Amino acid sequence: MKPSIVLYRPIPDEQRRRLAQHFSVTEFNAITAENRDDVLKAMVTAEGLIGMGGKIDKHFLDHSPKLRAVSTVSVGYDSFDVEEMTRRGILMMHTPTVLTETVADTMMALMLASARRIVELAEWIKAGQWKGDIGEQQYSHDVHHKTIGIVGMGRIGMALAQRAHFGFNMPVLYMSRRPHEEAENRFNARRCDLDTLMAEADFVCITLPHTPETEHLISRDQLAKMKSSGILINAGRGAVVDEAALIEALENKTILAAGLDVFETEPLPVSSPLLAMPNVVAVPHVGSATHETRYNMAVCAVDNLIAALNGTVKENCVNSVLLKD
Numbered sequence: 272m273k274p275s276i277v278l279y280r281p282i283p284d285e286q287r288r289r290l291a292q293h294f295s296v297t298e299f300n301a302i303t304a305e306n307r308d309d310v311l312k313a314m315v316t317a318e319g320l321i322g323m324g325g326k327i328d329k330h331f332l333d334h335s336p337k338l339r340a341v342s343t344v345s346v347g348y349d350s351f352d353v354e355e356m357t358r359r360g361i362l363m364m365h366t367p368t369v370l371t372e373t374v375a376d377t378m379m380a381l382m383l384a385s386a387r388r389i390v391e392l393a394e395w396i397k398a399g400q401w402k403g404d405i406g407e408q409q410y411s412h413d414v415h416h417k418t419i420g421i422v423g424m425g426r427i428g429m430a431l432a433q434r435a436h437f438g439f440n441m442p443v444l445y446m447s448r449r450p451h452e453e454a455e456n457r458f459n460a461r462r463c464d465l466d467t468l469m470a471e472a473d474f475v476c477i478t479l480p481h482t483p484e485t486e487h488l489i490s491r492d493q494l495a496k497m498k499s500s501g502i503l504i505n506a507g508r509g510a511v512v513d514e515a516a517l518i519e520a521l522e523n524k525t526i527l528a529a530g531l532d533v534f535e536t537e538p539l540p541v542s543s544p545l546l547a548m549p550n551v552v553a554v555p556h557v558g559s560a561t562h563e564t565r566y567n568m569a570v571c572a573v574d575n576l577i578a579a580l581n582g583t584v585k586e587n588c589v590n591s592v593l594l595k596d
């Protein structure tokens with residue numbers, strides 16, 4: 272008999288068929304407050320779980336007695352209680368490599384759009400405001416040759432540094448727990464502490480995941496260290512930045528602008544002051560959301576679940592401590 276799994280996210284048909292070749296699949300579109308009880312019923316027999324988001328906490332795991340592996344169609348796994356899963360011997364799989372370049376592209380797009388006021392000026396022209404020569408009112412700020420400060424020099428940080436250094440001639444600062452020899456050699460990147468990065472960077476770019484250590488790392492005090500011409504870019508997780516403090520900084524013009532892909536609450540409430548600010552470019556957590564990359568993420572997540580349940584995992588395991596011996 273094929274092992275049972277629960278799929279809780281739409282994936283391409285051929286990937287759904289691959290799952291069905293290996294497993295008996297119960298399918299949901301998402302885990303919501305409305306269907307959580309039905310999902311939990313299906314979890315009674317499920318050995319695998321594949322999807323993205325939801326709140327996979329102790330309560331959920333208590334209702335998943337046979338669960339052996341979880342595969343998220345994302346690099347981030349902050350909605351999963353990995354510590355509890357590890358205690359129970361459940362493998363946590365994710366898709367760390369396939370989205371790197373696309374998220375770095377998104378960050379570059381946010382930098383360009385916010386510095387060059389692309390969204391604001393596109394709205395301006397659509398509103399019929401272009402009636403003569405443009406003047407200083409429509410000027411924006413250069414990106415090339417400005418200093419980029421990358422908070423978190425992981426894969427995405429590296430891909431961003433590559434674009435900034437080679438494409439835009441930008442000096443690169445970075446903050447990370449350990450020195451990154453390759454970043455220093457290839458991009459002439461300079462490691463510094465957060466205080467220095469916040470004070471010296473023209474673009475502060477957050478790539479960090481949300482953990483207890485990173486929550487509100489970019490605090491009111493840190494934002495106060497930024498240049499008044501500084502631009503904050505966040506494509507890591509919303510909770511890394513104190514959003515109320517960011518709103519204040521933007522309102523008080525102690526920083527110039529922000530380009531945001533992630534927010535403390537998602538979907539971002541339409542009442543958020545961020546949405547009323549011309550100097551904010553906000554997009555709905557689309558960092559990896561291209562047709563190509565989302566397809567590759569689905570393939571990777573399916574591969575990951577098959578490997579995890581077959582006992583052939585070689586990569587992409589968050590709690591790889593479970594694989595040793």
Ligand code: DGY
Pocket residue numbers: 344345346347348370556557558559560
């Ligand atoms: C991830 O994979 O964690 C991204 O945030 C989704 O775009």
